[in-house]
Amino acid sequence: MFLGLILLFTCYNQICYTVGFMGWYNEFRNTKINYFLYNIAIVLGPLIFLYVKSITTSNFKFKKNYWWHFSLAIVFVLYRIIIFTYDALQPGFNETQNGILKISVDEAIVQPIVGFIELPFMLLYLAFTLQLFYNYRKRITQYFSNTYKLELNWILSFLILFTLLFLYNTIQTIVGSFVMDLNYEQRWWLNLLAALVTLYVGIKGYFTDTTKLKKLSFSFSPNLEAIPEQNQQQSKTKSVSSSDLNTVKSLMENDKAYLNPDLNLSDLAKQANMSRAQLSEIINSGFNKNFNDFVNMYRVKAFKNMLAENKHKQLSLLGIAEECGFNSKATFNRVFKKLTSYSPTEYLKTHTK
Incomplete structure (x- = not known):
């Protein structure tokens, strides 16, 4: 209108x-x-x-x-x-x-x-x-x-x-x-x-x-102040328990929740049996990252592991990225550059044989 x-x-x-x-x-x-x-x-x-x-x-x-x-x-x-x-x-x-x-x-x-x-x-x-x-x-x-x-x-x-x-x-x-x-x-x-x-x-x-x-629902406001600026010393706040941290880490490392390209805060909160506000606080305060950077950190790590296993000889870089949970070339290139300071092609040339 x-x-x-x-x-x-x-x-x-x-x-x-x-x-x-x-x-x-x-x-x-x-x-x-x-x-x-x-x-x-x-x-x-x-x-x-x-x-x-x-x-x-x-x-x-x-x-x-x-x-x-x-x-x-x-x-x-x-x-x-x-x-x-x-x-x-x-x-x-x-x-x-x-x-x-x-x-x-x-x-x-x-x-x-x-x-x-x-x-x-x-x-x-x-x-x-x-x-x-x-x-x-x-x-x-x-x-x-x-x-x-x-x-x-x-x-x-x-x-x-x-x-x-x-x-x-x-x-x-x-x-x-x-x-x-x-x-x-x-x-x-x-x-x-x-x-x-x-x-x-x-x-x-x-x-x-x-x-x-x-369909977007922003029914609560994440605690953005819990995320420190770059170059600041990162520390976990007392409000986040180690058991909660381990629950979230297990979902990412063992269950590989990040492989879902449409993963959002609500989905991960349901898997962790937490509210969205609780999960957001854990990620922001406990891991010192926003949700997007937190999930994509695991995707980038998975991408690096697949390069180390020479998967690039079988798949294109974009194909590997999609296998790791990325759903667009633009997002993948931007996130990878942000987290590694290299473009995917530069990283391939300098870190693989």
């Missing part, structure tokens, strides 16, 4: 230039279309934020308090209706394009103010959205062993494109206001870029399956 609204309002925002190039303003000198144009940032910012929130939140539901995000846009629409109604009641309104309030109040006062507000407003929402996305990416490493299909690289591309569009518009506004006057045709390039972004986002968004993300 939110993606559809983003596309709808982005397309609607192109009306001014579209009808202008069609000769609308020359043909219909008394058109009232200017009353129904709007400053896109005041509605696009909240829509982008809520779209990403709906994708990265399991069982997302639109709450009543979310309407506050659109309070500025709603006020703006009501204000435009009021000035249109007032101007429409004035004599001679049908023979002119803009009425008295549109010229003396809207264009002279309100538009400059809203234009000034747009920049920090959109910047704030983009910052909130990027933070929301970053927190999601960080959080899934606490629940899933293979995160490639859940990383939402499409959303990152989506945010980058709209950020670039916003920056282009900001630069154009600054140049047009303080450096040189930009004519109608010079400002048209922004609309061309917006049209291309809209086409890409519409097509890519439509064909991207996000239904699997609705």
Whole structure:
């Protein structure tokens, strides 16, 4: 729904230039279309934020308090209706394009103010959205062993494109206001870029399956503070018993739970007869790792063992990785580099005969 609204309002925002190039303003000198144009940032910012929130939140539901995000846009629409109604009641309104309030109040006062507000407003929402996305990416490493299909690289591309569009518009506004006057045709390039972004986002968004993300359940918050920063001395906390540590180690070393490419925190917790919160605390505090690094540590170790057994002479490196529980080449290469400082090919050349 939110993606559809983003596309709808982005397309609607192109009306001014579209009808202008069609000769609308020359043909219909008394058109009232200017009353129904709007400053896109005041509605696009909240829509982008809520779209990403709906994708990265399991069982997302639109709450009543979310309407506050659109309070500025709603006020703006009501204000435009009021000035249109007032101007429409004035004599001679049908023979002119803009009425008295549109010229003396809207264009002279309100538009400059809203234009000034747009920049920090959109910047704030983009910052909130990027933070929301970053927190999601960080959080899934606490629940899933293979995160490639859940990383939402499409959303990152989506945010980058709209950020670039916003920056282009900001630069154009600054140049047009303080450096040189930009004519109608010079400002048209922004609309061309917006049209291309809209086409890409519409097509890519439509064909991207996000239904699997609705099944994600983040019903508790892992203790991220239990994981020390790199280069800090690692120590086990007193809250984790040795028996719990041994239970988890046994599942990984003896039962080889890591061979399941879809292994997640819930699955391993069930096997260990623990709650997800309890298992997360054991892994974070007892092993000083997040769930993703913990499981992939065993997969990398298994991969190394298979290379030592010359399995690479029978299988490709990706084939061996899949045998060890990885489910994508991108995840395997990234994880292996992170944990060993070598790429799989480099490791093969330097550590095997």
